Amino acid sequence: MKLFTKYSRVNIVASILALLLGSIGYYFIIRSVLIHQLDDTLKVEEAEILDYVKTHDRLPEPANYRDQQVHFLPAQTETPRKFTNANRLDQHHQEDRYYRELLFSVRAGGQLYTVSVATSEEETEDLLEWIMLVTAAMILLLLGTLFLANRLLLRRIWQPFYNTLEGIRQFNLSSRKPLPARDNGIEEFKNLDSAVEQMTGKILKDYEMLKNFADNASHEMQTPLAIINSKLDLMIQDQGLGEGHLRQLQAMYDAVGRLSKLNQSLLLLTKIENNQFAHADPVALAPLIEDKMVQFEDLIRARNLTVQTILENGKLRMNAYLADILLNNLLINAIRHNRDGGQLDIRLQEDALVISNTGPALLFDPATIFDRFTKGHHSDGTGLGLAIVKQICDNYEFPLSYSYTSNIHSIRIGLLLQH
Amino acid sequence: MKLLIVEDERTLSDSIVSYLKQESFICDTADGYASALEKMDLFDYDCILLDINLQDGNGLELLKELKNNRKTDGVLIISARNSLEDKVSGLQLGADDYLPKPFHLSELSARVTAIIRRRNSAGNNILHLEEIHIDTQAKSVTVNDRSLDLTRKEYQLLLYFAYNRGRVVSKNAIAEHLWSDEIGGAANYDFIYTHIKNLRRKLVDAGSRDYINSVYGMGYKFA
Numbered sequence: 001m002k003l004f005t006k007y008s009r010v011n012i013v014a015s016i017l018a019l020l021l022g023s024i025g026y027y028f029i030i031r032s033v034l035i036h037q038l039d040d041t042l043k044v045e046e047a048e049i050l051d052y053v054k055t056h057d058r059l060p061e062p063a064n065y066r067d068q069q070v071h072f073l074p075a076q077t078e079t080p081r082k083f084t085n086a087n088r089l090d091q092h093h094q095e096d097r098y099y100r101e102l103l104f105s106v107r108a109g110g111q112l113y114t115v116s117v118a119t120s121e122e123e124t125e126d127l128l129e130w131i132m133l134v135t136a137a138m139i140l141l142l143l144g145t146l147f148l149a150n151r152l153l154l155r156r157i158w159q160p161f162y163n164t165l166e167g168i169r170q171f172n173l174s175s176r177k178p179l180p181a182r183d184n185g186i187e188e189f190k191n192l193d194s195a196v197e198q199m200t201g202k203i204l205k206d207y208e209m210l211k212n213f214a215d216n217a218s219h220e221m222q223t224p225l226a227i228i229n230s231k232l233d234l235m236i237q238d239q240g241l242g243e244g245h246l247r248q249l250q251a252m253y254d255a256v257g258r259l260s261k262l263n264q265s266l267l268l269l270t271k272i273e274n275n276q277f278a279h280a281d282p283v284a285l286a287p288l289i290e291d292k293m294v295q296f297e298d299l300i301r302a303r304n305l306t307v308q309t310i311l312e313n314g315k316l317r318m319n320a321y322l323a324d325i326l327l328n329n330l331l332i333n334a335i336r337h338n339r340d341g342g343q344l345d346i347r348l349q350e351d352a353l354v355i356s357n358t359g360p361a362l363l364f365d366p367a368t369i370f371d372r373f374t375k376g377h378h379s380d381g382t383g384l385g386l387a388i389v390k391q392i393c394d395n396y397e398f399p400l401s402y403s404y405t406s407n408i409h410s411i412r413i414g415l416l417l418q419h
Numbered sequence: 420m421k422l423l424i425v426e427d428e429r430t431l432s433d434s435i436v437s438y439l440k441q442e443s444f445i446c447d448t449a450d451g452y453a454s455a456l457e458k459m460d461l462f463d464y465d466c467i468l469l470d471i472n473l474q475d476g477n478g479l480e481l482l483k484e485l486k487n488n489r490k491t492d493g494v495l496i497i498s499a500r501n502s503l504e505d506k507v508s509g510l511q512l513g514a515d516d517y518l519p520k521p522f523h524l525s526e527l528s529a530r531v532t533a534i535i536r537r538r539n540s541a542g543n544n545i546l547h548l549e550e551i552h553i554d555t556q557a558k559s560v561t562v563n564d565r566s567l568d569l570t571r572k573e574y575q576l577l578l579y580f581a582y583n584r585g586r587v588v589s590k591n592a593i594a595e596h597l598w599s600d601e602i603g604g605a606a607n608y609d610f611i612y613t614h615i616k617n618l619r620r621k622l623v624d625a626g627s628r629d630y631i632n633s634v635y636g637m638g639y640k641f642a
Contacts, residue, residue: 219499219500220499222499222500222519222520222521223428223499223520223521225520225521226428226431226520226521226522227428227430227431228521229522229524230431230434230435230438230523230524231430231434232589233434233438233523233524234434234437234438234524236589236634236638237441237587243635246634246635246637247637249637250590250636250637253589253590253591253637254591256521257591260521277503298572298598298613302609302613321503
């Protein structure tokens with residue numbers, strides 16, 4: 001539930017309750033005021049009757065008007081003076097009506113009478129009805145205004161919050177920009193914005209530091225690797241070394257080779273991430289793929305692969321070096337993880353590059369295939385080749401996907417060739 | 420042939436010196452910007468091996484200095500920063516080649532020899548290995564004046580051996596030389612074996628001695 005929905009719901013329920021209770025109270029107060037007025041007119045009538053009796057020592061003519069009725073009843077005992085509400089039949093309308101009645105005793109001509117002065121409450125009731133109707137209309141109007149105001153005002157007041165939220169959602173580490181705090185005139189949102197600005201700034205700084213660390217560490221490793229390599233190169237010149245020693249040296253060579261390859265791949269990955277290959281040219285992919293196939297002919301022949309290439313002409317605007325690495329890694333991957341005598345299909349279409357190869361199913365979760373250091377146990381690769389492919393595709397926003405059906409691995413890159 | 424090795428990592432420059440001096444190179448070393456500048460001023464070298472990241476300066480500045488003084492020494496840049504920009508700016512400043520660290524000494528030796536040969540050839544492109552003659556311009560090989568039909572890889576292999584004559588060259592170095600970095604791992608040792616087998620057969624068939632010896636399956640030696 002949205003905050004302002006919740007807020008207006010509570011607000012409106014509370015308003016309705018308060019208005020309801022208020023109206024009930026209002027009704028009773030108005031009513032008692034009106035009754036009091038009726039009582040006053042009855043008292044005036046009583047005074048007039050008493051005055052008449054005092055002067056003439058006889059009862060006045062009972063005068064019944066539409067709104068006021070006076071009755072005299074002979075009585076044995078004195079009736080205490082009191083106001084009552086009575087229900088009487090109205091002769092004119094043939095229906096029950098509420099009356100306000102004042103009973104009192106009077107002695108005229110030696111006879112005790114109970115006098116009843118009654119006045120219809122009809123007008124009072126009418127008035128009350130109108131008052132209540134107007135009140136109800138006011139309540140409805142108030143609720144409506146309240147609801148609309150909440151909706152419009154709250155939405156406007158919360159707008160900076162939604163802006164900040166959208167900013168956080170769009171926040172991208174590689175854009176290198178912290179979310180700026182905007183002055184939106186509301187203290188709480190200003191605080192939120194500046195907290196978000198600080199946080200994103202810190203995240204960026206940490207990220208930058210971590211990346212620089214990786215970059216520096218990789219560079220610092222190159223020289224020691226060069227030293228180890230050079231010492232190995234010198235050691236194998238020693239004529240006195242036996243086969244056993246040379247085998248051990250071979251293992252060291254391989255390990256150092258892997259380490260330097262790994263190091264170079266990590267460096268490359270960082271550079272691509274840092275957008276250090278920003279320069280872009282239209283690159284003709286088809287000739288590049290054909291070159292690669294010549295370059296890899298040894299590998300392909302050794303594995304006895306059947307190669308099928310269907311290449312559309314067309315150029316793609318990207319960095320030439322990255323295009324080379326992209327194809328290189330994809331093809332090496334498809335050759336290395338093929339089976340002997342398997343197939344390698346390269347299809348370059350107007351809208352996609354699809355590279356498929358035969359091979360056993362993955363031993364790891366296919367969703368992680370483009371992650372760093374994801375590789376099968378048998379693989380002697382660095383586990384970075386496809387991560388680099390992914391990074392390049394991410395930089396150019398090429399959609400990249402992997403699928404495996406009927407023993408064929410396929411990697412598809414969505415792109416748009418231009419002519 | 421006189422070389423200057425500008426490298427602040429002592430151990431590495433020692434390795435380079437002991438590898439290259441076997442190839443009748445006279446090696447001078449400088450372990451920093453200042454000493455390198457001094458030596459470059461005083462002597463002429465056939466080739467200068469230049470590390471870019473020096474403790475007290477940038478190797479590229481040395482290169483600028485060298486070119487400003489109209490020196491014609493060959494320059495091979497060796498750098499731990501394998502970056503395209505360094506490579507491009509180095510070559511633009513007049514360096515002959517660029518070799519990123521880590522490298523194999525055999526690769527270094529081949530590059531240095533190639534640079535010196537290129538600069539000194541003056542019409543003479545023929546490399547003589549006894550009865551084998553390699554024309555580095557035409558990329559052709561003759562044995563006892565009989566032309567030899569080699570594939571591109573076999574030619575590269577032979578030239579590599581020629582530049583590292585008498586020394587054991589590891590399979591790893593050969594693999595990196597022939598396929599650069601594209602194909603990592605041990606997967607390509609089989610191809611090396613195939614190429615070397617073919618090269619040996621072609622040379623022997625053409626009447627050459629069998630110069631290429633295997634060293635316990637870990638490398639080869641042309642002797």
